[in-house]
Amino acid sequence: MPSTVLNGFTPWPAAAAERHREQGCWTGETFGDMLSARAAATPAATAVVDDAHRWTYAELDRRSRALATGLGRLGIGRDDRVLVQLPNRAEFVEVIFALFRLGALPVFCLPAHRRAELAPIATAIGATAMITVGVHQRFDHAALANSIRAEVHALRHVLAITDDARALPEGVLDLADFRDEPGPLPVLDASAVAFLQLSGGSTGIPKLIPRTHDDYLYSVRRSAQICELDPGTVYLATLPVAHNFPMSSPGILGALWAGGTVAMTPDPTPATAFAAIERFGVTITGLVPPLARLWVERAEAGATPNLSTLKVVQVGGARCQEELARRIGPALGATLQQVFGMAEGLVCYTRLDDPVEVVVATQGRPMSEFDELRVVDESGADVPAGTDGNLITRGPYTIRGYFDNAEANARGFTPDGWYRTGDVVRLRPDGNIVVQGRAGDWVNRGGEKVSAEELEAHLLEHPDIREAVIIGTPDPVLGQRICAFVQPADPARRPSLLSVRSFVRLRGVAAWKMPDDVVVIEDFPETGVGKTSRKELRRLVAEGARGR
Ligand code: OOB
Numbered sequence: 001m002p003s004t005v006l007n008g009f010t011p012w013p014a015a016a017a018e019r020h021r022e023q024g025c026w027t028g029e030t031f032g033d034m035l036s037a038r039a040a041a042t043p044a045a046t047a048v049v050d051d052a053h054r055w056t057y058a059e060l061d062r063r064s065r066a067l068a069t070g071l072g073r074l075g076i077g078r079d080d081r082v083l084v085q086l087p088n089r090a091e092f093v094e095v096i097f098a099l100f101r102l103g104a105l106p107v108f109c110l111p112a113h114r115r116a117e118l119a120p121i122a123t124a125i126g127a128t129a130m131i132t133v134g135v136h137q138r139f140d141h142a143a144l145a146n147s148i149r150a151e152v153h154a155l156r157h158v159l160a161i162t163d164d165a166r167a168l169p170e171g172v173l174d175l176a177d178f179r180d181e182p183g184p185l186p187v188l189d190a191s192a193v194a195f196l197q198l199s200g201g202s203t204g205i206p207k208l209i210p211r212t213h214d215d216y217l218y219s220v221r222r223s224a225q226i227c228e229l230d231p232g233t234v235y236l237a238t239l240p241v242a243h244n245f246p247m248s249s250p251g252i253l254g255a256l257w258a259g260g261t262v263a264m265t266p267d268p269t270p271a272t273a274f275a276a277i278e279r280f281g282v283t284i285t286g287l288v289p290p291l292a293r294l295w296v297e298r299a300e301a302g303a304t305p306n307l308s309t310l311k312v313v314q315v316g317g318a319r320c321q322e323e324l325a326r327r328i329g330p331a332l333g334a335t336l337q338q339v340f341g342m343a344e345g346l347v348c349y350t351r352l353d354d355p356v357e358v359v360v361a362t363q364g365r366p367m368s369e370f371d372e373l374r375v376v377d378e379s380g381a382d383v384p385a386g387t388d389g390n391l392i393t394r395g396p397y398t399i400r401g402y403f404d405n406a407e408a409n410a411r412g413f414t415p416d417g418w419y420r421t422g423d424v425v426r427l428r429p430d431g432n433i434v435v436q437g438r439a440g441d442w443v444n445r446g447g448e449k450v451s452a453e454e455l456e457a458h459l460l461e462h463p464d465i466r467e468a469v470i471i472g473t474p475d476p477v478l479g480q481r482i483c484a485f486v487q488p489a490d491p492a493r494r495p496s497l498l499s500v501r502s503f504v505r506l507r508g509v510a511a512w513k514m515p516d517d518v519v520v521i522e523d524f525p526e527t528g529v530g531k532t533s534r535k536e537l538r539r540l541v542a543e544g545a546r547g548r
Contacts, residue, residue: 011193011210012400013417023370025396026214028190031100031253034217035061038259045231047256049280050264053090057259064097068185070178071098074157076129078103078186081196083122083130085109085141088237088264091161091175093252095131096195100213103188106195107208108242111136115144115508116458117198121206122152125196125403130155131175134162136266142172190214196403197244197343200442200449207412208403209343216248217257219347219397222367223250224258226349227284227312227337233260234309236276236285238268239447244343245286245316270298278305286314286339288447290477293324299331310334312352316341316363317447318479319435325360338363340435344412344419345398346371348433362432371395374418375427388436391425392418441534443472443480448512450482455504455513462503464488464495467524469532473517473541481516485537487524494520 012020020026038047039061047060055063076082082099084106086092099106107125109118122130130148132141142160146169149155158172165174190213199207227250229235235255239246241264247253252262263280265273268291276282287295292315298304313332315325316339328336340363341347350364358364366373375389376382383389392414400417401409412420424436438444441452452470459468467487472480488494497518504514525536 009193009210009403011212012191012215016400016417017191017214020214020218020370020396023396025218025368025370026190027217028214029217030188030190030213031097031194031217032064032185032188033190034257035064035097038256042231042259045259046261048090048093048262048264050088050090055090055094060093060097062182063094063179064101065182065185066179067094067098067175068101069183070180071104071129072102072183072185073180074129074173074178076102076104076157078188080104080129081107081125081127083107083109083118083127083132083145084242085111085113085118085130085132085145086161086242087111087133087136087266088241089133089161089266090264092241092264093256093262095175100194101185101188103186103192105193108195108197108247110198110240110242110510111141112240112510112512114510115148117206117510118144119148119151119508121198121208122148122155124206125208126154127152128154129157129159131159132161134160134164134168140169143169146172188213190217193403197242199343199402200451205405205408207405207408209399210403211397211399215345215397215399216253219345219367220248220250220253220257223248223347223349224254226250226351226367227254227314228352229254229258229260229284231259233258233284234263234280234282235260236263236265236273236280236282238265238273238285238287238291239317243317244347245314245339245341249286249314249316249339249341249347249349250284251286270295270304274298274305274307277307277310281309283309284312284314285310286316288317289315289320289324289479290446292320292328293477296324296327296331300327307333312337314339318444319363319437322360329356336360340364340433342421344421346373346393346395346419346421350432358430358432361434362428363435365431365433366393366395368395368397371398372418373427373433375425380414386426386429388424388426390439391421391423391433393421394418441470443470443482445472445480445482445512445516446478450513455482455484455509455515458504458507458509459484459486459500459515461507462486462495462500464490464493464499467532469524469534469537470515471534471537471541473538475516482513483517483519483537483541484515485519485521485524487521491522 043058348364475481
């Protein structure tokens with residue numbers, strides 16, 4: 001079988017690909033095949049619901065074919081990269097299946113991404129089209145996309161979903177005009193790259209994660225099995241669905257794989273989400289810890305809508321404190337499942353029949369018997385059993401490299417194909433993992449990852465800042481908050497939190513990356529080798545260095 005070529009890029013070594021086929025992990029099924037099979041089996045079952053739509057499998061199947069045909073008329077085809085920036089709504093599913101069926105590659109962007117994230121991605125990947133919405137939560141996504149088109153040479157088409165086509169900026173196409181009579185579609189190879197996901201921040205070339213139909217569908221299938229999904233499942237996408245967690249762990253794709261229903265809500269706060277659970281009869285959803293805390297507090301306060309259909313509440317993306325973990329099941333009347341995963345591949349779950357002590361105190365174990373895990377020290381040697389170390393992993397759905405980024409690949413992968421997760425973990429004798437933190441300079445702000453390097457680069461452009469260092473500091477709700485230590489260019493002009501935040505915002509950076517605290521410091525503490533000591537800065541915070 002030919003291995004995939006995307007501008008000369010081969011996602012998997014041939015021997016590994018062969019092995020994963022022999023293991024029965026990769027089956028040769030594409031996303032389009034999967035949807036066709038479900039539509040044939042249960043055409044009248046509900047596939048997708050949101051506040052405005054309810055589509056059966058037959059309807060979703062037909063709509064995705066119709067849109068694929070229309071987008072094909074526009075010239076979008078195999079291997080074309082298409083930025084998709086959509087909030088959680090039914091059309092998300094229609095759009096991604098249309099692109100899958102064309103062999104075009106969606107590049108999953110978050111609704112919170114702004115120019116500073118989107119323009120470098122569009123450039124690096126040579127995106128030819130972008131699909132977005134008009135105005136959403138008071139932000140004009142179509143206008144942003146259109147201005148990126150003016151900057152990025154390859155980006156020819158911007159299409160938007162809107163209720164008011166006349167309000168779209170000049171040059172932005174209304175997606176509704178591309179739902180054609182379904183026509184013939186290409187035959188695809190499941191070993192081909194199906195889409196690109198974004199890894200956390202980077203100052204240089206964005207880190208793009210290539211996932212194939214074969215490897216991703218395996219992870220979807222295993223996830224759906226472990227989470228015991230069936231045709232009665234109603235999965236509520238609460239987190240932005242472009243994230244790997246609500247997409248495939250088991251997420252919306254797992255629900256569709258099982259012949260269940262995907263329910264979408266653009267707003268994860270308890271008021272909206274609880275009403276959605278009652279209205280759609282939701283059985284499972286996934287949350288990050290700060291959101292889980294909000295839900296638990298609201299539920300404990302009483303007078304919630306009827307949540308009795310809810311069977312499983314997953315928590316992942318960041319470490320869930322045991323104190324919170326213990327409250328989730330009782331408060332929401334559901335089984336808690338911890339999920340520790342990464343867009344690069346590996347996903348670990350606690351199992352639904354695990355004892356409470358495992359579920360509240362660990363982040364579970366790998367979903368596949370073919371996942372390989374090692375816990376190593378800085379030199380790459382295995383640490384003694386049960387001690388903390390850096391997690392590296394390899395397996396049938398963990399990528400072997402980012403798309404076209406030699407530097408990130410040299411850092412992120414060992415020569416024999418292991419992915420360096422950057423997580424410090426402890427492996428318990430029972431096989432479950434306890435995540436202790438991150439090794440790198442990252443802040444995990446309630447599940448959203450912020451690269452210290454990326455944010456520091458923005459701060460250094462501030463006229464009043466000479467030097468900047470970002471560290472994550474403990475926060476009872478978010479897990480970590482973003483603390484910016486800044487050295488003023490002129491001691492008489494001390495940058496304020498407000499000025500730093502508005503400066504970063506104006507640079508077109510996603511809102512979740514705004515510093516929560518700014519600490520002005522005359523001189524940075526140094527390590528022995530002259531590097532800024534982040535450890536010392538953390539100590540300063542612990543001692544009460546105050547932000548402003
Ligand atoms: C998920 O994916 P990403 O790519 O946004 O972030 C991955 C990183 C991990 O390397 C780890 O540092 C952190 O997020 N993380 C957790 C965690 N789950 C993820 N840290 C502690 N406890 C957990 N339960 O975040 C993701 C992808 C698929 C499923 C779930 C989460």
